[in-house]
Amino acid sequence: MPASQTSTPPQTAPGARPRPQPLLTPSGLPAITDWSLDPAVRHLNHGSFGGVPLAAQRAQAAYRATMDANPCGWFPMLHERVAAARADIAAHLGADTAATALVPNASAGAAVVFAGVPARPGMRIVTTDHGYGAVVMGAERLARRWGGSVTTVRIPLDATEDEAYEAVAAEMTPDVALVVIDQITSATARELPAGRVAAHGRRLGIPVLVDAAHAPGLVAAPLAGVDADFWVGNLHKFSCAPRGTAALVTSGPHTDALHPTIDSWGARLPFPERFDHQGTLDVTSYLAAPVAFAAVEEHYxxxxxxxxxxxxxxxxxxxxxxxxxxxxxxxxxxxxxxxxxxxxxxxxxxxxxxxxxxxxxxxxxxxxxxxxxxxxxxxxxxxxxxxxxxxxxxxxxxxxxxxxxxxxxxxxxxxxxxx
Structure with missing residues (x-):
């Protein structure tokens, strides 16, 4: 049956979950009309590349039109627009604006951390077997650069929060220079005790990077109880921002070592203002992100x-x-x-x-x-x-x-x- 056609609702099997009634827009239309998704396709993978509401698409298109109408007028003052969007994004996350920088995606945020975290010869990095491949590869490259190693903690899929925490904490010894842990895992769709691991890292003086790629939008207050040295979250997934929008939230002694991957004229500014200056990159996704948050809030x-x-x-x-x-x-x-x-x-x-x-x-x-x-x-x-x-x-x-x-x-x- 083509995906664009409807089917007769099945009879609920004994013991089955109730069949949810679909959400509607304020005008009574199906929620999908707020998006431009192809009706001939079943879109069951929002968690990978997201879906941008039409309102945010229109806002981004308007920003791009302004940029292209007068580039010389746009770029010199772009950092002010980015700073305003950053404040709105921090509010959406429940983060401190002064601790929040904008990056293209969670992997880019992790790369910023890998470039800035204190490194030493023979350093050991701890990850888990639930880690996102691209981020793990970045950790491995950092370890190789310093003649170090990466320890992968094995956590069974059915492990409890306590079991997962104890497995990671057992590897947090003095030779560890960084711990990388997911808040919500990509391949296995489970939570890991990122907040508890981050707190343990604070006690031991071991920096912790929380890969929270899936948390914004999916978790009401994704930073609550997660006081990590570094936290990176994608906004193009469940928060529905245009792709190319993520947040890097930091605290602790290593913040000043973090720099964007591109040195622009704001390179000498403090964190996070230096991240607001990215030369001629098209960062209209940052500017339109708050429109996406508002579209979901206003309609649903x-x-x-x-x-x-x-x-x-x-x-x-x-x-x-x-x-x-x-x-x-x-x-x-x-x-x-x-x-x-x-x-x-x-x-x-x-x-x-x-x-x-x-x-x-x-x-x-x-x-x-x-x-x-x-x-x-x-x-x-x-x-x-x-x-x-x-x-x-x-x-x-x-x-x-x-x-x-x-x-x-x-x-x-x-x-x-x-x-």
Whole structure:
């Protein structure tokens, strides 16, 4: 069935989660009308590249038009516009404006930290096996530069908060120069005890970088209880800002060592003002970000949006896991120790997405053959589909996944096993 068509709502199975009613705009239209997403595609992967509301798209286009109409008038005073947007972004996060710098994405923020954190020969960096690949590669490059090493802490998917904390804390010894921990993991859609690890780092004098790529928008107050030396969060994911917008929030003794990757005329300014000066880069995404936050708040309310994301994710996880379990005879539920409200995992049939390359290829197949955009991840040699919800998603989106994608995945697994 083409993704643009509707289907008859299924009968609720005994013990199943209730079917959520879709969110509507104030004028009574489906929430997706606030976006420009292709109606012929099922968009089930907001957690990767986000989706920008039309209001923010229009605001960014207007800023670009002003920039292109008179570049010589735009760039000399751009830092003032960026500073104003930075204040709005800090308020959205619940952060101190004076501790918040703007960067293109969380990986860029991590790169800033890797360039500025105190380094020493033989330094050891601690990460976890849930870490985001690009950030982990940056940590590995830093360690190699100083003849050091990276220790990867193994945390089972079903580990409790205490178990995860104890595993990381056990590696925080005097030879450790930096700890990198996710607040919400990308591949495994779970929370890690970033706040507790950061607090332990403070006690020991070990800097901690919190990769909070998925936290803004998904968590009401993402910095509450997370007093880390360095915290980086993407705003293009659940906060719906234009892509190319993220925040780097710092505290502690290492702030003055942080500099943007491009030295511009503001290089001698203090943190974070020096990050407001980025030469001729197009930073209209920064300026339009507050419009995206306001669009969601005015039409749905962020608290209501997060409630809906959770309710829909509960339903989606339930029906997809049930369908895969019934089709394969194997339990498809994923025992995630600290699950997240708008991101959920379901186990794929045995043999699918056993490594990163296979996961990427399967995601591409689902997109090209079925018109379904979702995330396929791998952890510990097992493949998962990561379900992601936002206000424009509906129960029908995931019912369609059950109807068309589950049979495809089962057939794909059987074909793989028969090779």
């Amino acid at each position: 309310g962020w608290d209501e949006a997060r409630r809906y994301l959770t309710e829909l994710a509960d339903y989606a996880e339930d029906i997809v896991a049930r369908a895969l379990s019934e089709a394969t005879g194997a339990d498809a539920s994923a025992e995630v120790g600290c699950p997240v409200n708008g991101l959920r995992l379901v186990r794929l049939p045995e043999g699918l997405a056993t490594d990163h390359a296979d996961a990427h290829a399967l995601r591409q197949e689902l997109s090209a053959r079925l018109g379904v955009e979702t995330a396929v991840t791998t952890f510990g040699g097992r493949g998962f589909v990561r379900l992601s919800t936002h206000v424009y998603n509906t129960a029908e989106d995931f019912e369609d996944f059950v109807e068309r994608c589950v049979p495809f995945l089962v057939a794909r697994a059987r074909a793989t096993a028969g090779r």
